Every structure is written in structure tokens, then in C-alpha cells.
Amino acid sequence: MEPSKREERRKIFRQELFTLREEGYLSEAIVETVAKAHHQYHLDLLEHERIPIQTKKTEPVKKTEPKPQKAKKVLTAEEIRERNITWSLNIGVIFLLIGGLFVATSNWESMTSVMKSGSIAVVALMFFGIAMLAKKVLKIEKTAFAFIVLGSLFLPIFILSLGWFGLLGGYLSINGEGRYLLGMLGSIVPVIVYLHFAKNLGSRLFVWFSYVSVSAGAAFLLAGLKLNVDFFYFGMMLFNAVVIFIYHQLKGKETYKLFTKEFVPFIQVNLVLCTLFMLFLYDNEVLYSFNLLLTAVVYLSMMYVSGRKEYHFIFSVMIVYGAYQLIENSFLDYFGEIVYALIGFAFVFIPKALDNKFSLDRVFQYTSAIISGFAFIYISLEGILLRSGSPSLVLMLAYFIIAANFIYLAYSSGKKLFPYLSSAFMASGLYEAIYLVLWKIEGIDILLSIFCSGFLLFTLIGVVRVKWLSIIHTSSKDVGLAVMTASLMAAILFNQWWELGVMLLLTVMVTYLILKKEASVIFKEMALWTLPVSLGFSLVSFGQELNIRNEYYSVEFGNAVNFAAGAILVVLSAVLWKKWSEKKLIKTSLFSSASLYAIAIAHALFGPVNQLWVQPIIIAIGVALYFYLYKKIGTEWAPFLVSINTMLVYFSVIHSVSLKFEFGQLTSSLMATTSAVFLLGIAYLTRKIDSVLSAAFVWTGHILYPIALASTLVLYHTEALYSFAISLIVYGLSANLAKKEWNIKIFLYGAFTSLFLLISTGMDKWLDSVVGLYEFPITAALILLFSLLVNDEYKKRTANYLIPFAIFGIGCLLWTYPFTWQPYIVIIAYTLVTLLYLHKTKWDVLGIIPLFFLFAATAQFSYLGDLTPVQNLLLSGEVGILMSAIGHKVYEKLITKGTNLITFNIDGYTIISFLYFWLMYFFMDESLWSHALPGILFAGNFFLQRKRVPANFSVFMGIIGLAYLLQPYYAIIGLLDIPLLWAREVQVLPFIVLVIFIRRLLKGRYSQITKTIQWAVLIIVSLLLIQDGLASNTIYDAIILGSLSLLSMLAGMYLQIKAYFFTGAGVLLLNVFLQTRPYWGNMPWWAYLLIAGLILITVASFNEWHKQKLLKGETTFITVLKEMTIDRIKRWD
Structure with a gap:
């Protein structure tokens, strides 16, 4: 700061200071002191400006070094010693205890009373002795303390054992008149030892041992005086007052600091101990309950005075337990449910009684909720078990009180769970109220009452707006719906049908209220479907009740009429929704009616119903109903319902006619297949009127047709010939009319399959003497002829069917029995034609399958034919050599890779040739060459493949062939x-x-x-x-x-x-x-010891000699020899 400005500020300050003195605001002494201080301050500033400002040294930035890893702690020798001794001591103690337990359990009954008590005393002395040894000699403090505690705990056990075994006389025994005096001795005598250890060891544990022992001694002393329970309690309180007085006298002294420091926690625990002593020594429930309540109040007062919030846990437990004892053992038991509910409610107001001093509102709210929840469970179980489920006004009021409690908690805490609990308890109260009104009316079931409670909860609280119940508005709707849903499920489970019908009608009202009052989109969507379904099923439920009550109705009409009536009711309701402009309900009603009528049709088909006229009428009405739905809804699947029901009408009418008239075998065989022809005819006639409906009939007809043909084949077999003749024409016309490629293929392949089955059934009917499945080659020949006469597109389509059909046919021919030359030659010719066709169509990769079937035919012919084993062996070998030669001729490589199935080739001839060589093993005789020839051919065939596989695999063909030569080698030496x-x-x-x-x-x-x-x-x-x-x-x-x-x-x-x-x-x-x-x-055993000793000595001596040589810098001959040997061996392969 500049000197002129500083001087000017000094003058202003002094002028103002003196003005304050003249005006009388400051005394002369104060002005003089302040003036001197300000002058000194001014001089210090001038002196500070004369000192040159030193530049602050820039401290180097400290680099943060990574913390070194903690090294593993290395125990010192002393620590290791202590650890070992500790472990030894612990293990010894464990052994001693185990041995002692064994002696005790095996010899306890044989001991005298003196020996039994003496053994306990010996155990205590032993623990003290071990503690002395550990502390004085071994210097292990922790172990010593552990054994001191064990020994100290045995002291009261020893004193009580004297009374238990009657060693102190009958008076001081457990069952004697002086048993309380014995208890006092067992508590007071060990106090001397506990005080000694507490002082010498500075242990808080022994301080607590001392306090608890003194308190127990006082309790036994008062009990020994045979006082009444009130005087006993007074004596214990007087004891507490005395010890508190002693505490106030000693708390300032350093000598007793260890004891006074633990007194405050103990005196609080001692209140619980006093209650426990009273419970143990006296048996008066009412006084005990007042005692508990009084103790709870004491803890509440202590919480208020000391500020210890955790006391509220003890207070809550004691107040609940005390109230339970009081209610269950007094006149309050008559209306105990209300008292239990009020107790839970009262906890909410305890923080207000404490002026909200401890911010315990939330804690007591949770406590109130928990107590009320347990009260609900208790009074509900009591109502069920003791009152046998009879209604109770007291129970109803208790439920409403608990509900009111949770409503208050919902407002106070804002937790989302409380509104739902409130609604649940409100529903319980409503149920009890309904049950009070209806319980004497016969026929009213409990489930209907429960449903009505959910219904009232939903409508009166969930829908009707009451201001003070607004917080449980949503939860009441949710809980009400849950209760109603559970009741519905239970009614279904227990077959209570008319009650279910009433519930479903009430559900219709509920769902309509949801549609009008509810804001949730999800609930509205669910209600849109639930309403029509409930309406329909309500009528079904009433019908089911009629089924049970009227046997004629059940047999003649049954559930088919019930569901049909329900579906029609739902359709009629759509008219009402149309008047009320409920477009969404119209749609869901129509869909629901479709589902209900589908169930009705299922019952008409499979359930008990009059099949002569009720079944056809129901299904026919279904056609009209679904056609109406199709026109109103216009969905893609609706026409299929029409077509399917039309099919069912056809079968139902045929069945009804068959009940009056008998059909012949041929007519019966045509019934199933003509149903599909009937549907396809309808489709053809309606193709220009309604293309969508026509398409549905086409789909239904063509899905039904193969099923009908299959069932006709199974049931009528040869009579199915005419059905397959018709199907050949139908599939042919369908293929001609179809536009899409996949449709053409399906119908074309259907025609081919019909041709095969036509030939098969025809042969079975007129050529039943022919043995063998020759319809496969005949059908394959006709299909091949067809492929030669059609255009290229049809040639490709035909190939996709003919190839797998021909291969499958070869496999089927293998099942011919007896398998003679005739089927074998047919298979050979069939296979050759198939292979040629595969080669022509570039499907060579599939050639391995017919080649395998040809091998199987050869094997079968060899076993079932009349050739000798040698002839069979030579036949297999010759065919195998022929196959290998053909493979070499046709294919250059064993496997030719390609981008698709046509360009990918595999030499199936060579692969199958190995199977022929393998077949030779089954026809060997006594001659050596028959045993060697198969293996030699195997090995030779492997050698021939060396140039037909990739170069990197070529050598492996030779290795495999060479390895396989071992087989004929072992076959020959096995015979030599x-x-x-x-x-x-x-x-x-x-x-x-x-x-x-x-x-x-x-x-x-x-x-x-x-x-x-x-x-x-x-x-x-x-x-x-x-x-x-x-x-x-x-x-x-x-x-x-x-x-x-x-x-x-x-x-x-x-x-x-x-x-x-x-x-x-x-x-x-x-x-x-x-x-x-x-x-x-x-050799004797000692010789082995000598040898082992010599070896060990020799090895040790050599190592020492070798070590000394190395230390002198000399090289031994053995070292040179070892290195030369190792170096040379390392160069070996």
C-alpha cells in the first residue's frame, strides 16, 4: 500500500477515536489503550515493508510411489514356540476332555455321589492348574485366560452338584426346603473368585460374572424368605436401589473404575433379569403380566430419560407379551380380538406421547404394522380353531380396527405396502360382516361370501370415491380383484357351479365398471375380454348345475348345449353393445363366442350328447355362427372355421344316417375321402364368389385328404384302391390348377404317391400270390416314363421325387422273404437303373445309398442262398474288386469337393468295396488263403487310394494299408x-x-x-x-x-x-x-538294511567328495564322463 494512503487512513482513525471520547462514548483509559495499540500496529506495518519479500521455493512434486506389497509375516522363534506349545496344549485339552467324557459316560453310574461332585471339582482345579501353567511357566496369556474362564464356570456347577447329589444334607438339596439358600450359595460364593480375577486380570467379563452372580444371589435370598410376589418384586427393586446408591458412592474413585464403568449397562439388563427371576420362581400369570407391563413402562421411561433409542425394541416385546398374558388370563379374553387390534393401533401414537423427541415415528409405525399383522394372524387362527369358523361381531370389529390402523399408517408413512394391507384387512372385515348376515341361510357357501367381500371392496371403496379412503382406492380395486379371482378358482376346483354362475354374473358388472371407471389401459384390455367370457361361462355354470341335478339333460344335451347357449348369449349381447356404441366390446364378444362355440362343438363330438339330431344341429348352427363372424369380423382365420365346421357337419350327418341305415364295405371306404372331395368341390364352386372362403375350403380339403386316405388304407386296405384312383385324378387336376411352384410340387408328389398306393393295393387285391414289394420298381418305372414325356420343368420336379422314392424302394425290397435269385436280380437291375438316373441328373453323391442297399442284398443273398462258403467268399471278393475298379474308372479322386450338392462327388463304389471285403470274413473256411485274402484285399485297396487323396494324406493310406497287413499275419499265425x-x-x-x-x-x-x-x-x-x-x-x-x-x-x-x-x-x-x-x-531282513545303509552312505559320501572337489576348482573323471555321455546322447534321435 502507498505511504500517503496509509497515513491518511491513520489520521481518520485517530480523529474518529477522539471524537468518540469527546462525545462521551468511550472513557479516557480505553481511548488511550486503543490509540497506543493502533500506533504500534502502524509501526509494525512500516517495519514489515522494509523486509525484502523472499521468493517461495518451489517444492518438488512428490511422486506417489506404489505401496509395496505386504510381506508375509515371519514368525520369530519365540512366536513359533508359543504357537507350538499352544497347539500342543489345545490338543492335549481336547484329548483330555474326550477321555474324560468317555470315562464319565461309561463309568458315571458306577460312581458315588462324592466321586461325581469330586470329579467336577477336579475338572475345575485342572482348568485352573492348566491356566497357571500357561501363564506362569509358558507365558501364554490368551490360553491362560481361556482356562480361567472355564474353571470359573465350573465353580457354581460344583456347588449346585453338592445339592443335587445331597452331599450338604436334605435341607440344602435341590428338592429340600433350603434349595433357595443353596442357589444363593451357588451364586454368592463364586463372587469372591470372580472379584479376584476381575481385579487381577482387569477383565470386564468377570465384572459381569460378579454382577450377575450378586443379582442372582439376591433373588434366591428373597425367594428363600418365602415372600409374596409383590414383596419379592419390591425387594428386587430395593436391591436395585441399594446397588445404585453404592454406585453413586464409588463412581468417582479410581480403584473401582473397572466396576463402575460396567454398572450402567448392567443395571438396565438387571431389569430383565428381575423379570426372569420372577417368572422362574413364581407362577402367577396375571401378576406376571402386570410385571411385564410395568417393566415395559420402565424401559420407555429409561428411553425418555437416557435417550437410548434401542430400548424401544425391549419395550415393544414386553408390552406385547405382557398384554398377551393379561388378556389370556383375565376377563379381557371375551373381547381379546379388539384389544389385540387396539394394541397394534396404540403403538402409532407412542411417539406423540414422547413429544416426537427421538424421531421414532417410522420405527413405531413399522412396529405397529408388525404387531397388527401378527394380531390378525392370531385372532384369525383363534376364530377358526376355537370358534369353529362361526361369525363374530368382535372379530369383525377387530378386523376393521386393524384396517383403520393400516389406513393411518398408509397416510403417515407413504409406503406402498400399507394401502394393500389395509385393503386386505378391510376385505376380511367385510367378509365377517357378510358372514354374520348370511351364515344362517342354507345353501350359501363360504366361497360366495368371500367373493362378495371382494366385490363390495371393489365397488364400495375401489369405485365409489370416499375422501378419507382415497389412499386405498387403487389397492382396494387390486385386492378386490384378487379375492374375486381366487374365489372363482376355488369354486371351479370344488365344483360349486351355481355359485360360480352368480360370481361370473357379478364379474360382468365388475368388468363393466372397470371399462367405465378405470384409467389403466391394461385393466381395460383385460376387462374387454373378461366381460364376454364371464357372461358366457355364467350360463355354462348354471347349465353344469342342471347337468348334476337332471340326468336326462346331462345325457341328451350335456355341456355341448351349455356352451352353445353361452356362445349364443354372448353373440346376442353384441347387439346390446352395438346399441350402446361399445365397438370394442362387440369385437371381443364375437371372438369370445367363437371360442365358446368351439368348445361346444368339441363336447358335441366327444361328450355325452344325442348323436342322432342334437350333434348335427349344434355343428350346423356352428357353420352359420362362424359364417356370421366371418362376415362381421373379416379375419383370415374365420373362413377356416366355416370350412372345418362344414367338414364336421358332413361327418356328423353321415354318422346320424349310419345309426339308421347300414353302409356296405365299398361305400364305407369312400366316406372319409369323399369328405375332402366334397370340400374341394365347394372350394371350386365358390372360387369366383368369395376367393377367401374358397381358399379356406381348399386348405381344409387338402389337409384332410391325406389323413382320410391314410385312415382308409389302414381300415379297408384293398378297398382303398378306388379312393386312391380318385385321389390320383384330384391331385392331378390340383397340380394343373395350381399357380405357385410349391403347390404344384405338393400336388404332383401327391399324385405320384397315390399312383404307388393304387398299384400296391391293386397288386394286393388281384396279385396276392406275388411275394415281394415289386410295386416300387413298377411305380418308379411309370414315373420315369412320365418324366420322359413331360417338359423340362416337370422333369426337374419329377427328379426330386423319383430319386428318394427309388432309393427307398431298393431298401424296401430287401425285406422280401424268401430272398432268392429273383428279388436279388430285381434289386441289381433296379439299382443299376437308379445309378444311371443319378449319374444323368448329376446326383452322384447319393449313389452310395443304393450301392449300400446292393451290398445288403448281396449279404442277405449270401446267407439265405444255396451257395457254399467259398463261393460266397469269392462272390463278395469279386464284387468288391469290381466296385473298386468301377470307382477308379468313373472317379479320378476319392472325394471331389464342390460348391453345391451337384458338383460335390464321392466315390461310393470304392467305399462300398471295403464292405464287400469285410463281408468275406464271414465265409472263411479251414484253408489259410481264405483267412489271408480279405485282409490282403483290404490293405491293397488302401494302397491303391494313395494317388486319389490329397497329397498330405497320401502317406497315411500306405500306413493304414501296412498296418492292416497285421490282420492277415495274425490270422495265419493263429492257425499255425x-x-x-x-x-x-x-x-x-x-x-x-x-x-x-x-x-x-x-x-x-x-x-x-x-x-x-x-x-x-x-x-x-x-x-x-x-x-x-x-x-x-x-x-x-x-x-x-x-x-x-x-x-x-x-x-x-x-x-x-x-x-x-x-x-x-x-x-x-x-x-x-x-x-x-x-x-x-x-536274504535276511538285516541284509536289506545293510544294503540300504551302504547305498545311502555311498551317495552321501560321493556328493560330499564331489562338492569338495568343485570347491577346490578341480574336475573329476566322473563329471567329465557324465558330460561327454549326456552331450553325445543329446545328439541321438
Whole structure:
């Protein structure tokens, strides 16, 4: 600041200060003090300006280093010692306790009373002794404290055991006159020990032990004086006053700080203890209830005085329990339900009585809700169990009080649950009121009363607007609907039909009120459908009641008429809705009537009804009804209802006629199929009048037609010939009239199928002597002829049917029995024509299927024919060779990939040739060549595929062929008489040869895999040879095994292959070990110890010697030899 401005401000301040003195506002002394202070302040400012301003050093930004990870705590030797000792001690204690329990349970009955109490004393002393040991000697504080607590708890048990076993005389026994004195001794005597430990250990736990023991001692002392319950309670309160007085005298002294600090929590707990002592020592429910209520008031007062909000929990529990004891054991029991309800309601007003000092409104609201909820459950169960469900005015008032309570809570708390609970309790009250009025009227069921309570709740509270009930307006509608829905379901479950009808009529009123009064879109949408459905089903319910009461009506008309009447009622109601301009209700009513009438038709078809005239009339009315719906609604599915019902009318009329007149076999066979022709005829006649209706008849007719044809075939078989002749014409005309491609294909394929079934049934009727399914090749030939006469489009369509049909036909011909030359030649010709057709249509990939069927035919002919086994073997082999040759000729590759099914090819001939070679195995005889030939052909066929597969798979064909040569090898040696000495070697050594050739063929590829396989083969072969040698246990086996292992070692060294060298070395050593078993197997046990000791000493000595050499910088011969050997072996394969 500039000096001139500072000086000017100083002068102004001094001028104002002196003006205040002259005007008498400040005394002379104050002005002088302030003037001196201001002058000093001015001098300090001048001095501060003379000091140069030092530039603040910029502190470097501290980089936040990541926190180092916490290292695992390393225990010190002392900690480890303490841990080990603790664990040992704990385990010892556990063992001791387990042993003690065992002794106690096994020998307790045999002990005397002195021994029993003495054992308890010994256990207590033992715990104290262990605690002394742990604290003084082992210095483990926690363990010592734990055992002190255990020992201290055994002291009162020991004193009580003296009385239990009568060791203090009859007076001081559990059942004696001085039992309360015994209780006082058991409480007071341990106090000396508890005070000692509390002081020495500074333990709060022992302070509490002391307080509780003193309180219990006082209670037993007062009980021993045989006072009345009121004097006992007075004595306990006097005891509390005395200890409070002592507390006030000692609370300022440091010596007793440990005890005074815990006194305030204890004295609060002691109130509960006093009540528990009274409950334990006296048995007077009414006084006990007043005691509980008084204690609850004390806790409420303590909450008010101390400000401890948590006391409200104890207060709530005691007030409820006290009220329960008082009500159940006094005159209040006569109207206890109302009192219980009022108690829950009263909790809401407790915060107001406390002037809202603790902001406990929300807590007491929840408490009120919980208590009222339990009160509702209790009084409801009491009403059911004690009053046998009789209505009660008291119970009704209690329900309304609880409802009022929850309404108040709903207003006070704003919780969404309370309005719904209020509505539920209101519904209970309404039910009780309705039941009071109606319970003496016979025939009125409880479910109807429940429904009416929901109905009244919905209408009187949910719909009618009452200002003070506005908060439960929505919830009353929801709860009312839920109650009505549950009643409806229960009425259905318990078959209460006329009550259900009344409920449904009331539901109609409810749903109409929803449509007019409700704002929710979802409820309105539900009501639009519920109203017509309820109206229809109400009439159905009344009809069901009539079914039960009138047997004639049930048999002749039944539910069919009930549902039909309900549907017609709903349709008629649509007229009323039209007058009232309810467009949406008109639509839903029509849809609902359609559904109801569908049920009526189902009952007419399958239920008890007069089938002569009631059934046809109901279904005929259904046609008119659905046609009316179709004209009014105009939906796409409505015409189908008309067409389906027309079909049902046809069958119903036919059935009615059949009841009076008998039809012949041919006429009966035509009935089902002509129904579809009838529908298709209607469709053809109406195609220009109503195309939508005509399309529905077309769909229905064509869906029905195959079903009708199938049923006719099953039921009438050969008589179905005429039906299939008609269907051939119908499908042909349909294919000609169809416009869409998929329609043309379906009808064309239907015509082909009809042709097949026509030929099949015709052959069964006129050529029943022919054995075999020759209708397949005949039909295939006719379809093939058809494909030659039609245009290209029809050729493609025909191929899609002919190919699978022809293949399926070949498979069916396999079932011909007996399977002689005739069916076999037919199958061969059929297969050849099919293969040629597949090749012409570029569907070669499917050729493998007829080729497989031809193989199956060959196998079947071989087994069932009259050829010899050798002839069958040669036949299979020749056909297999022929198949392989054809495959090589026709296809260059085994598999030719393509972008689609036509360009993708697979050589099915070669694949099937393997099956023919496999078939040869079933016709082998005693000659060696018959056993070897199939395997050789298999292997040769694999070798021939090397150039027909991708280059990377070519080598595997050779490997598979080579591996398969093992089969004829083992087949031949199985027939030869090989000496037992060489049997195992002949069996297993070829695998080694196979592995060698595989590695040669692969030429270094997949070396890791082949090495692993080589190791596995060598080890398995070695183990098998060793097992054979052990089984025979001859010197010759040992020589052969040793020679083979030595040969393996030499081969491994020469070829530098680890597998052969190490396997040979291992087998050689093991052979020597096993052959010398008679010598070392008879050594005494101490010899094994000597050998083991020598080995251990040798290994240890060598390691030490080697270590010393390395420390001196010298290299040992063994080290040089080891390194040279390892380095050379590493270069081996």
C-alpha cells in the first residue's frame, strides 16, 4: 500500500477515536489503550515493508510411489514356540476332555455321589492348574485366560452338584426346603473368585460374572424368605436401589473404575433379569403380566430419560407379551380380538406421547404394522380353531380396527405396502360382516361370501370415491380383484357351479365398471375380454348345475348345449353393445363366442350328447355362427372355421344316417375321402364368389385328404384302391390348377404317391400270390416314363421325387422273404437303373445309398442262398474288386469337393468295396488263403487310394494299408502251430517292425508324435516279453529276452536312437534282476538294511567328495564322463 494512503487512513482513525471520547462514548483509559495499540500496529506495518519479500521455493512434486506389497509375516522363534506349545496344549485339552467324557459316560453310574461332585471339582482345579501353567511357566496369556474362564464356570456347577447329589444334607438339596439358600450359595460364593480375577486380570467379563452372580444371589435370598410376589418384586427393586446408591458412592474413585464403568449397562439388563427371576420362581400369570407391563413402562421411561433409542425394541416385546398374558388370563379374553387390534393401533401414537423427541415415528409405525399383522394372524387362527369358523361381531370389529390402523399408517408413512394391507384387512372385515348376515341361510357357501367381500371392496371403496379412503382406492380395486379371482378358482376346483354362475354374473358388472371407471389401459384390455367370457361361462355354470341335478339333460344335451347357449348369449349381447356404441366390446364378444362355440362343438363330438339330431344341429348352427363372424369380423382365420365346421357337419350327418341305415364295405371306404372331395368341390364352386372362403375350403380339403386316405388304407386296405384312383385324378387336376411352384410340387408328389398306393393295393387285391414289394420298381418305372414325356420343368420336379422314392424302394425290397435269385436280380437291375438316373441328373453323391442297399442284398443273398462258403467268399471278393475298379474308372479322386450338392462327388463304389471285403470274413473256411485274402484285399485297396487323396494324406493310406497287413499275419499265425517258447515274440515283435516302417514312410514328418509312439510300443512290447518270461520262468526265455534286449541296445547305439538303447538297457537290467531273484530273495531282513545303509552312505559320501572337489576348482573323471555321455546322447534321435 502507498505511504500517503496509509497515513491518511491513520489520521481518520485517530480523529474518529477522539471524537468518540469527546462525545462521551468511550472513557479516557480505553481511548488511550486503543490509540497506543493502533500506533504500534502502524509501526509494525512500516517495519514489515522494509523486509525484502523472499521468493517461495518451489517444492518438488512428490511422486506417489506404489505401496509395496505386504510381506508375509515371519514368525520369530519365540512366536513359533508359543504357537507350538499352544497347539500342543489345545490338543492335549481336547484329548483330555474326550477321555474324560468317555470315562464319565461309561463309568458315571458306577460312581458315588462324592466321586461325581469330586470329579467336577477336579475338572475345575485342572482348568485352573492348566491356566497357571500357561501363564506362569509358558507365558501364554490368551490360553491362560481361556482356562480361567472355564474353571470359573465350573465353580457354581460344583456347588449346585453338592445339592443335587445331597452331599450338604436334605435341607440344602435341590428338592429340600433350603434349595433357595443353596442357589444363593451357588451364586454368592463364586463372587469372591470372580472379584479376584476381575481385579487381577482387569477383565470386564468377570465384572459381569460378579454382577450377575450378586443379582442372582439376591433373588434366591428373597425367594428363600418365602415372600409374596409383590414383596419379592419390591425387594428386587430395593436391591436395585441399594446397588445404585453404592454406585453413586464409588463412581468417582479410581480403584473401582473397572466396576463402575460396567454398572450402567448392567443395571438396565438387571431389569430383565428381575423379570426372569420372577417368572422362574413364581407362577402367577396375571401378576406376571402386570410385571411385564410395568417393566415395559420402565424401559420407555429409561428411553425418555437416557435417550437410548434401542430400548424401544425391549419395550415393544414386553408390552406385547405382557398384554398377551393379561388378556389370556383375565376377563379381557371375551373381547381379546379388539384389544389385540387396539394394541397394534396404540403403538402409532407412542411417539406423540414422547413429544416426537427421538424421531421414532417410522420405527413405531413399522412396529405397529408388525404387531397388527401378527394380531390378525392370531385372532384369525383363534376364530377358526376355537370358534369353529362361526361369525363374530368382535372379530369383525377387530378386523376393521386393524384396517383403520393400516389406513393411518398408509397416510403417515407413504409406503406402498400399507394401502394393500389395509385393503386386505378391510376385505376380511367385510367378509365377517357378510358372514354374520348370511351364515344362517342354507345353501350359501363360504366361497360366495368371500367373493362378495371382494366385490363390495371393489365397488364400495375401489369405485365409489370416499375422501378419507382415497389412499386405498387403487389397492382396494387390486385386492378386490384378487379375492374375486381366487374365489372363482376355488369354486371351479370344488365344483360349486351355481355359485360360480352368480360370481361370473357379478364379474360382468365388475368388468363393466372397470371399462367405465378405470384409467389403466391394461385393466381395460383385460376387462374387454373378461366381460364376454364371464357372461358366457355364467350360463355354462348354471347349465353344469342342471347337468348334476337332471340326468336326462346331462345325457341328451350335456355341456355341448351349455356352451352353445353361452356362445349364443354372448353373440346376442353384441347387439346390446352395438346399441350402446361399445365397438370394442362387440369385437371381443364375437371372438369370445367363437371360442365358446368351439368348445361346444368339441363336447358335441366327444361328450355325452344325442348323436342322432342334437350333434348335427349344434355343428350346423356352428357353420352359420362362424359364417356370421366371418362376415362381421373379416379375419383370415374365420373362413377356416366355416370350412372345418362344414367338414364336421358332413361327418356328423353321415354318422346320424349310419345309426339308421347300414353302409356296405365299398361305400364305407369312400366316406372319409369323399369328405375332402366334397370340400374341394365347394372350394371350386365358390372360387369366383368369395376367393377367401374358397381358399379356406381348399386348405381344409387338402389337409384332410391325406389323413382320410391314410385312415382308409389302414381300415379297408384293398378297398382303398378306388379312393386312391380318385385321389390320383384330384391331385392331378390340383397340380394343373395350381399357380405357385410349391403347390404344384405338393400336388404332383401327391399324385405320384397315390399312383404307388393304387398299384400296391391293386397288386394286393388281384396279385396276392406275388411275394415281394415289386410295386416300387413298377411305380418308379411309370414315373420315369412320365418324366420322359413331360417338359423340362416337370422333369426337374419329377427328379426330386423319383430319386428318394427309388432309393427307398431298393431298401424296401430287401425285406422280401424268401430272398432268392429273383428279388436279388430285381434289386441289381433296379439299382443299376437308379445309378444311371443319378449319374444323368448329376446326383452322384447319393449313389452310395443304393450301392449300400446292393451290398445288403448281396449279404442277405449270401446267407439265405444255396451257395457254399467259398463261393460266397469269392462272390463278395469279386464284387468288391469290381466296385473298386468301377470307382477308379468313373472317379479320378476319392472325394471331389464342390460348391453345391451337384458338383460335390464321392466315390461310393470304392467305399462300398471295403464292405464287400469285410463281408468275406464271414465265409472263411479251414484253408489259410481264405483267412489271408480279405485282409490282403483290404490293405491293397488302401494302397491303391494313395494317388486319389490329397497329397498330405497320401502317406497315411500306405500306413493304414501296412498296418492292416497285421490282420492277415495274425490270422495265419493263429492257425499255425508255433512253439510256446516263441509264441509271445511272434505276436508282439511285428509291432516294432510296423513302427520302423511308419517312420521310414513319414521321412521325418510328425517326428515328435512318432517318437512318442515308438517309445510306447517298445515299452509295451518289453513289458509283454518280460511278463511272458516270468510266467514260463525258464532259462531259454531269459536268454531270448536278454538277446533281444542286447540287440535293441546295439541297434540303438549304431543307429543312435534313444528309444531302442534305453529300452534294451532297462530290459537287460530287469532281466538280470529277475533271474537272480532266487539269490537275493532269500536274504535276511538285516541284509536289506545293510544294503540300504551302504547305498545311502555311498551317495552321501560321493556328493560330499564331489562338492569338495568343485570347491577346490578341480574336475573329476566322473563329471567329465557324465558330460561327454549326456552331450553325445543329446545328439541321438
